[in-house]
Amino acid sequence: xxxxxxxxxxxxxxxxxxxxxxxxxxxxxxxxxxxxxxxxxxxxxxxxxxxxxxxxxxxxxxxxxxxxxxxxxxxxxxxxxxxxxxxxxxxxxxxxxxxxxxxxxxxxxxxxxxxxxxxxxxxxxxxxxxxxxxxxxxxxxxxxxxxxxxxxxxxxxxxxxxxxxxxxxxxxxxxxxxxxxxxxxxxxxxxxxxxxxxxxxxxxxxxxxxxxxxxxxxxxxxxxxxxxxxxxxxxxxxxxxxxxxxxxxxxxxxxxxxxxxxxxxxxxxxxxxxxxxxxxxxxxxxxxxxxxxxxxxxxxxxxxxxxxxxxxxxxxxxxxxxxxxxxxxxxxxxxxxxxxxxxxxxxxxxxxxxxxxxxxxxxxxxxxxxxxxxxxxxxxxxxxxxxxxxxxxxxxxxxxxxxxxxxxxxxxxxxxxxxxxxxxxxxxxxxxxxxxxxxxxxxxxxxxxxxxxxxxxxxxxxxxxxxxxxxxxxxxxxxxxxxxxxxxxxxxxxxxxxxxxxxxxxxxxxxxxxxxxxxxxxxxxxxxxxxxxxxxxxxxxxxxxxxxxxxxxxxxxxxxxxxxxxxxxxxxxxxxxxxxxxxxxxxxxxxxxxxxxxxxxxxxxxxx
Numbered sequence: 030x031x032x033x034x035x036x037x038x039x040x041x042x043x044x045x046x047x048x049x050x051x052x053x054x055x056x057x058x059x060x061x062x063x064x065x066x067x068x069x070x071x072x073x074x075x076x077x078x079x080x081x082x083x084x085x086x087x088x089x090x091x092x093x094x095x096x097x098x099x100x101x102x103x104x105x106x107x108x109x110x111x112x113x114x115x116x117x118x119x120x121x122x123x124x125x126x127x128x129x130x131x132x133x134x135x136x137x138x139x140x141x142x143x144x145x146x147x148x149x150x151x152x153x154x155x156x157x158x159x160x161x162x163x164x165x166x167x168x169x170x171x172x173x174x175x176x177x178x179x180x181x182x183x184x185x186x187x188x189x190x191x192x193x194x195x196x197x198x199x200x201x202x203x204x205x206x207x208x209x210x211x212x213x214x215x216x217x218x219x220x221x222x223x224x225x226x227x228x229x230x231x232x233x234x235x236x237x238x239x240x241x242x243x244x245x246x247x248x249x250x251x252x253x254x255x256x257x258x259x260x261x262x263x264x265x266x267x268x269x270x271x272x273x274x275x276x277x278x279x280x281x282x283x284x285x286x287x288x289x290x291x292x293x294x295x296x297x298x299x300x301x302x303x304x305x306x307x308x309x310x311x312x313x314x315x316x317x318x319x320x321x322x323x324x325x326x327x328x329x330x331x332x333x334x335x336x337x338x339x340x341x342x343x344x345x346x347x348x349x350x351x352x353x354x355x356x357x358x359x360x361x362x363x364x365x366x367x368x369x370x371x372x373x374x375x376x377x378x379x380x381x382x383x384x385x386x387x388x389x390x391x392x393x394x395x396x397x398x399x400x401x402x403x404x405x406x407x408x409x410x411x412x413x414x415x416x417x418x419x420x421x422x423x424x425x426x427x428x429x430x431x432x433x434x435x436x437x438x439x440x441x442x443x444x445x446x447x448x449x450x451x452x453x454x455x456x457x458x459x460x461x462x463x464x465x466x467x468x469x470x471x472x473x474x475x476x477x478x479x480x481x482x483x484x485x486x487x488x489x490x491x492x493x494x495x496x497x498x499x500x501x502x503x504x505x506x507x508x509x510x511x512x513x514x515x516x517x518x519x520x521x522x523x524x525x526x527x528x529x530x531x532x533x534x535x536x537x538x539x540x541x542x543x544x545x546x547x548x549x550x551x552x553x554x555x556x557x558x559x560x561x562x563x564x565x566x567x568x569x570x571x572x573x574x575x576x577x578x579x580x581x582x583x584x585x586x587x588x589x590x591x592x593x594x595x596x597x598x599x600x601x602x603x604x605x606x607x608x609x610x611x612x613x614x615x616x617x618x619x620x621x622x623x624x625x626x627x628x629x630x631x632x633x634x635x636x637x
Contacts, residue, residue, distance in 0.1 A: 042068075043187065044097055045356035046090075047105040047195075047349075048179055051075060051217040051241065053086075056349050057097050058356040065362065067345055067353075069097065087180025094184065101378075102181055103188035103359035105351050106369060108221050110175075111167040111191045112137060113233040113367075115152065117159050126162070134166050143170035146189075148367045152229045163230050165191055165367045172371055187378050188359035189369045192216075192351050193223045193233035196314060198363040199354030201228060203339040210310040211292060213335060214351070215317040217241045220284065222291050224309070229365055232295045238284050240317035243277065250276040266322035281323075285331045311335045316348045441604055452600040456483075456531055459595045462562055463533055470556055476549055479588070480536035480578040487534040490575045531601060532594040534569065536577075538584050550589060557593065565594040 041061075047054040057069035071093065079085065094102075116133050118126065134147045147166035154161040172189055176182060196212050204210075208228045214221040218239045224232035247267060248258035251274070265272045268281065292306065313335040318324055327333040338347060345353045358366045370378065460483070467478060537553070539546040550568070557566040569590035578588075 041360075042098075042100045043103050043356050043359040044094065044100045045103045045105065045352040045359065046179065047192075047352035047355065048175065049107070049217050053090075054349055054352045055093060056345055056352040056356055057100065058353070058360065060360040060362065063362065065343070065357070065360070067343075070346055070349055072348065083178055083180070086178070090180055099184070101185045101187035101359070101381075103190070103355045104176065104179070104181070104186065105195050105355045106167060106172065106175060106189055106191050107216075107219070108192040108233065108235045109219055109237075110171045111165055111193075111369065113163070113165040113191060113193050113230070115231055116149075116162050116164045117154070117156075118162065120158060120160055126160075130162060130164060134164065137164075138166060138168075143168040144371075145169065146172060146369045146371055148369060150365050150367055152231060152365075153227050163365065163367065165194060165369065167191070167369050169371050172369060185378065185381055186370065186374050187381075188355065189371075189374075190355055190358050190367060191233075191369065192221055193230065194365070194367045195351040195354030195358065196221070196223050197225060197230045197354065197365060198357045199350040200225070200312065201364065202353075202357060202362075203341070203344055203350075204310075204312075207310050209308055210312055211306065212312050212314055213288065215239055215313075215315040220288065222288065222295075224292075224295060234291045234295070236287055236291065238287065240315070242284075243280065243317060243320070246277050246280045247274060250274045262320055264321070267320070268322045268326040270322070278326075281326065282331070285327065285333055288333070306334075312338060314338050314350050319347070445604055448600055448603070455598055455600045456595070459531070459562060460533065463593060466557065466560060466562070467535065470553055474549060474552075475541065476537055476539040476553075477582075478535060478537050479582045480534070480590075482534050482577065484532050484534055484592070484594075485529045487575055487577070488529055488573070490577060530594050531597070532563070532565075532592065535591045535593060537589055537591065538582070539587050539589065540584055541587070546587060546589075554591070557591075562596060563593055564596045565592070567592055 042057070042059045045056050045058065051074065053073040053075060055069070055071045055073075056067060059066045059068050073089070075086070078089070094100075114137075116130065118129050118133075121129060130147070130149050134145055138145045145166050146169050147164060149162045149164040152161050152163050176186065192214065196214055200207070200210065200212055208225070210225045212221075212223040212225070214223070216239045218237060218241060219235045220238050221235045222233070223230060244255055244258050244262055247253075247262055248255050251258060251261065253261070261267070267274045267277045296305070311334050313324060318335075318337065324335055324337065327335050338350060340347065354363075357363050358368070368375075464481070467481070471478070537550075539549050541549060554566050554568075557563055569592045574590050
C-alpha cells in the first residue's frame with residue numbers, strides 16, 4: 030500500500046532547519062515549477078522554550094515535523110565546523126579533477142580520525158592556465174553528531190550545507206542583480222564573512238564574536254542578568270546617546286577591527302583583482318543588526334558601509350536567510366550548490382527518490398487506468414443515453430403516425446361527404462369546356478348541331494320509332510354505351526342495356542353527300558378524340574338514339590348522334606376507407622392533362 034507522505038514529487042517540499050546554539054529556525058518551502066512559496070516560518074528560543082535536553086528538543090521537532098506532513102529535511106551546519114575556500118588546480122580533464130581535489134582536501138583537513146565529507150563547484154578563474162574550485166569540507170562525525178542532537182537519525186535527510194553556502198544562495202535569490210558583495214552574518218556565537226565575486230562564493234571565514242558576546246558585554250557593564258541585557262539591547266541605543274555604554278562601543282570597535290582584518294587579508298591574497306571594497310556591496314545579516322543604532326554607528330564612526338539585508342515580497346522574514354538558502358539548495362534552485370550530505374545518507378536519499386519515482390509511476394498508471402475506465406464507462410453511458418433518445422424518438426414517431434392515420438381517416442370521411450359536390454363541379458366544368466370545343470369545331474364547316482344532352486337525361490327518355498334513321502352506309506362506329514336496366518316508365522331488355530357514364534350526347538346534321546358527310550364526321554370525331562377531356566368519342570348506334578330534337582331542324586338521312594364520354598377523375602370514384610402511411614398525400618390531383626393555351630383562348634370560357 031502506498032504511503033500518503035511519499036506521494037509528493039522528489040524534493041518538492043522541504044523543511045530547512047538552521048540549528049544555532051541559542052535559536053532554532055525552521056522554514057517550510059514549497060517549489061512549483063521553479064517558483065518558491067514559503068508555507069511556514071518558526072523560530073525557537075531554546076532557553077525560553079525550555080528545550081535544554083536532547084530528548085526535549087527531539088520531541089518538539091518531531092511534533093513540528095508531524096504538523097508539516099513529514100517533508101524531507103535540509104540541515105544548515107554551523108560554519109565553524111567546516112572549511113570553505115578556493116583551490117587552484119592546473120588544467121586537467123574532468124575525470125582527474127575529483128582525484129586532485131580529494132588530495133587537496135586531505136591536506137586541508139590534516140590528520141583526522143573521522144571521514145571527511147567534501148563537495149566542490151567550479152568558479153571563474155582569471156588565470157588562463159589554471160582552474161579554480163570552491164571547495165567545502167567537514168568531518169562526517171560532526172555532521173552525524175548534529176543530526177543525532179536534533180533527533181533526525183530516522184527521518185529523511187535530503188541535504189546538508191554550511192551557513193556560508195546557504196547565505197550565498199539566499200542573497201542571490203534576494204538580490205540577483207548584485208554580483209560582487211561581502212556578506213556579514215552575526216550569529217549567536219560567531220561572525221561569518223562571505224565574499225562573492227561574479228555572483229560566486231570565493232571567500233568564507235568566521236571568528237568567535239557574536240550576538241551573545243554583545244549581550245554579555247552589556248550585562249557586565251550594567252551589572253544585570255543576561256535576560257535583562259538582551260531586552261535592553263533590543264530597545265535602547267547602547268552606542269550613542271544618553272544610554273550609550275562605552276564598554277560596548279569598545280567591543281564593537283574591536284569587532285570591526287577583526288572584521289576588517291579578515292576582509293583585508295582576503296583582498297591581499299586575491300590575484301589580479303582590486304584590493305579595496307569600493308566595488309563590493311556590504312550586506313548585514315542576522316538579528317543582531319536589529320539593535321538600535323548599530324548600523325548607523327558602523328556606517329558613521331567606523332566607515333563600514335553595511336546595509337540591511339534586502340527585503341521584498343516572496344522572501345522570508347529577517348533572520349531566516351540561512352534557512353531559506355538551505356531550502357533553495359535542497360530544492361535545486363541554486364547555481365552554486367555545495368552538499369555535505371554523508372555518503373550513506375546520500376545513498377539512502379537516492380533510494381528514497383527511486384522509491385518515490387516508482388510510487389509516482391504506479392500512481393500515474395492507476396490514474397491512467399482510472400481515466401480509461403471512466404472514459405469507457407462514459408462512452409457506454411453516452412451510447413445508452415443515445416439509444417434511449419432514439420427509442421423515445423421512435424416512440425414519438427409511432428404516436429405521431431397513429432395520430433396522422435386517425436386524422437387521415439377523418440379527412441377521408443369528410444372528403445367522401447364532399448366528393449359528390451366535387452363530382453358535379455367537375456361535370457359542370459367538363460360540360461362548359463365541351464361547349465367551347467363544339468363551338469370551335471363548327472368554324473368553316475357546313476353542319477349544325479341540333480341537340481346537346483347529358484347521357485343520363487338522354488337515355489332516360491323513351492325509345493320511339495324514327496323514319497329518318499341513318500343507314501349503315503353513313504359513318505362506321507364502334508358499339509356505344511348501354512342504358513341501365515329498368516329505369517323510368519319503361520323497361521329495356523338485356524339486349525339494349527346502356528350503362529350511363531359521365532358525358533354528353535351530341536346530334537348533328539351534315540347537309541353533304543354520303544362521302545362528304547362521312548368525311549366531316551370523321552374530322553369531328555378525330556378532333557374530339559385528341560382532347561384529353563374525353564376517353565371515348567364515337568357514333569351512337571340507331572337502337573339507342575332518342576327522338577328529342579325538333580324535326581324542323583333535322584335533315585333525314587343526314588342526322589347523326591355522337592357519344593362523348595368524359596375522362597374519369599378521382600371525384601367519380603369512392604375512396605375506400607384505409608389507413609395511410611405518413612408519406613401519403615391527401616391532395617388528389619385531376620389526372621387529366623390541362624388544355625393548351627391555344628385551346629383555352631379559342632373557347633368561350635377560361636380553362637384551368
